[in-house]
Amino acid sequence: MKPFRMLGRSIRDAFKSVIRNFSLSLASISCITITLIIVSIALIASLNVQNFTKLIERDMTIVVFLDSDTTEEQAKEIEEKISDLSNVSEYSFQTKKEVKIRMQEESDIFRTVLENFDDENSPLKDTFQVKVKEIEKIKNTAQKIEKMKHVAVVRYGEGMVDKMVKAFSSIEKVAYGIVGALILVTIFLIINTIKLTISARKKEIGIMRLVGASNFTIKTPFIVEGMILGMLGSIVPIGITTYGYVAFYKHFNGYLYSELIQLIKPDPFVYQISLIVLGIGILVGMIGSSSAVRRYLKV
Amino acid sequence: MDLIRIKNVEKKYKNGVTAIYDLNLAIEKGSFVFVIGGSGSGKSTLIKMLYREEKPTKGQVIVGGLDVAKLKNKKVYKLRRKLGIVFQDYRLLPKLTVYENVAFALEVIGEKKDSIRIKVLKALEEVGLKNKVHSYPDQLSGGEQQRVAIARAIVNDPKLLLCDEPTGNLDPDRSMEIMKVLEDINKSRGTTIIMATHDKEIVNKMKKQVITLKDGHLVNFKQKGKYDNEAI
Numbered sequence: 001m002k003p004f005r006m007l008g009r010s011i012r013d014a015f016k017s018v019i020r021n022f023s024l025s026l027a028s029i030s031c032i033t034i035t036l037i038i039v040s041i042a043l044i045a046s047l048n049v050q051n052f053t054k055l056i057e058r059d060m061t062i063v064v065f066l067d068s069d070t071t072e073e074q075a076k077e078i079e080e081k082i083s084d085l086s087n088v089s090e091y092s093f094q095t096k097k098e099v100k101i102r103m104q105e106e107s108d109i110f111r112t113v114l115e116n117f118d119d120e121n122s123p124l125k126d127t128f129q130v131k132v133k134e135i136e137k138i139k140n141t142a143q144k145i146e147k148m149k150h151v152a153v154v155r156y157g158e159g160m161v162d163k164m165v166k167a168f169s170s171i172e173k174v175a176y177g178i179v180g181a182l183i184l185v186t187i188f189l190i191i192n193t194i195k196l197t198i199s200a201r202k203k204e205i206g207i208m209r210l211v212g213a214s215n216f217t218i219k220t221p222f223i224v225e226g227m228i229l230g231m232l233g234s235i236v237p238i239g240i241t242t243y244g245y246v247a248f249y250k251h252f253n254g255y256l257y258s259e260l261i262q263l264i265k266p267d268p269f270v271y272q273i274s275l276i277v278l279g280i281g282i283l284v285g286m287i288g289s290s291s292a293v294r295r296y297l298k299v
Numbered sequence: 300m301d302l303i304r305i306k307n308v309e310k311k312y313k314n315g316v317t318a319i320y321d322l323n324l325a326i327e328k329g330s331f332v333f334v335i336g337g338s339g340s341g342k343s344t345l346i347k348m349l350y351r352e353e354k355p356t357k358g359q360v361i362v363g364g365l366d367v368a369k370l371k372n373k374k375v376y377k378l379r380r381k382l383g384i385v386f387q388d389y390r391l392l393p394k395l396t397v398y399e400n401v402a403f404a405l406e407v408i409g410e411k412k413d414s415i416r417i418k419v420l421k422a423l424e425e426v427g428l429k430n431k432v433h434s435y436p437d438q439l440s441g442g443e444q445q446r447v448a449i450a451r452a453i454v455n456d457p458k459l460l461l462c463d464e465p466t467g468n469l470d471p472d473r474s475m476e477i478m479k480v481l482e483d484i485n486k487s488r489g490t491t492i493i494m495a496t497h498d499k500e501i502v503n504k505m506k507k508q509v510i511t512l513k514d515g516h517l518v519n520f521k522q523k524g525k526y527d528n529e530a531i
């Protein structure tokens with residue numbers, strides 16, 4: 001088949017050219033390598049940030065303490081009102097007793113202290129734990145609940161958590177910006193390196209045009225060459241990502257500073273990142289070489 | 300049948316120089332035509348317009364039914380596959396052998412390996428270089444290199460062979476060898492040959508059709524013409 005034959009020749013020529021112009025190829029490869037290392041670090045960082053902001057958001061709850069003398073019926077009424085609120089995704093109710101049991105399970109100190117109280121004089125209160133759909137509206141929802149009868153106190157992250165979330169999301173945006181800029185710079189560098197290899201082969205391209213090679217035929221080996229350079233350039237970054245992240249994860253036992261900031265498990269995360277890095281490498285090589293060769297095809 | 304028809308063609312370069320003024324020509328299939336004229340007479344421009352290296356500013360250039368002037372850059376290869384081109388400076392690839400240089404023309408248009416082999420060896424036989432198949436261009440004399448270039452030009456069996464001063468770098472004996480090869484191709488394959496030259500001796504010896512150009516104007520187009528010094 002003619003198309004396959006042509007593709008086979010293109011791939012053969014591309015490999016030949018990578019080997020023949022080895023020093024130039026090495027320049028492109030190392031340039032891609034450095035970019036991809038930074039890209040993969042930025043990618044890992046921003047995906048982790050995204051991951052734990054989601055985790056935090058999911059765990060963010062409004063805790064509603066009821067007055068001590070609230071009856072069961074009154075509690076039911078409040079429950080109905082809470083379930084009517086549009087921003088509420090789920091909620092659970094715990095009586096004083098349940099709270100007491102849970103706290104006693106958690107720590108020995110609580111156990112001994114709480115032993116002295118029975119239901120009548122318990123300092124604990126019946127509580128609702130309310131989760132919201134949209135974290136931005138948590139303040140509004142909390143205020144609504146606070147206005148209800150028999151509600152004593154309402155507690156939620158109170159600014160601290162959502163400030164953190166906002167900070168993380170801006171870090172994420174910056175990381176994406178850096179990745180984008182780096183990719184652009186690399187494309188320009190590849191355009192220039194491949195231009196050099198092409199200008200060394202200007203005569204060959206001229207003869208190809210004379211004997212009736214279509215632009216597609218002339219372009220393909222260079223584009224394949226760019227893809228090969230991209231692939232070779234992504235080997236080291238993939239290695240660093242895979243081994244580096246696993247080591248990093250193990251060293252910190254899966255979380256940073258506090259258990260609140262959980263890292264993404266390496267499997268299958270590192271493989272996904274590796275694939276993305278390889279994809280970016282190939283794409284960058286392709287774009288760089290095809291725009292470099294285009295300038296030589298204008299008559 | 301006319302293979303080439305040139306109607307009211309004018310070529311003005313971007314720097315303001317007009318190389319060809321209102322040219323009208325018709326060249327028959329199978330003919331052997333010399334284009335002569337002094338430097339700046341427009342003979343190279345004429346050849347370049349025939350293989351669409353240059354576009355005419357006005358008029359039509361029709362080669363084998365294809366309007367060359369209207370051909371887009373992307374489609375130029377369709378024209379180039381129908382013709383062979385030979386230059387004064389051979390334009391061979393130094394890193395490829397004689398065989399590979401000729402095969403190159405077929406490889407880039409996607410021919411099968413077997414048919415490439417047959418066609419390349421046939422073309423090299425026609426130019427008398429079958430025993431130099433594995434040599435590299437720099438191991439050959441100028442005349443031999445030019446014959447490799449001719450083999451590359453005819454390997455695709457084109458209807459038209461364009462030659463821009465093919466003997467410009469060669470001594471008279473080598474030049475006559477090249478002319479003999481070209482004449483054989485013209486006769487055996489029926490290939491139309493258009494050759495720009497300023498070699499008086501060759502034109503007078505060959506007794507072919509002669510187009511004479513002067514300062515971009517057609518002076519005359521004669522059968523069995525001679526190199527007319529006064530016209531130039």
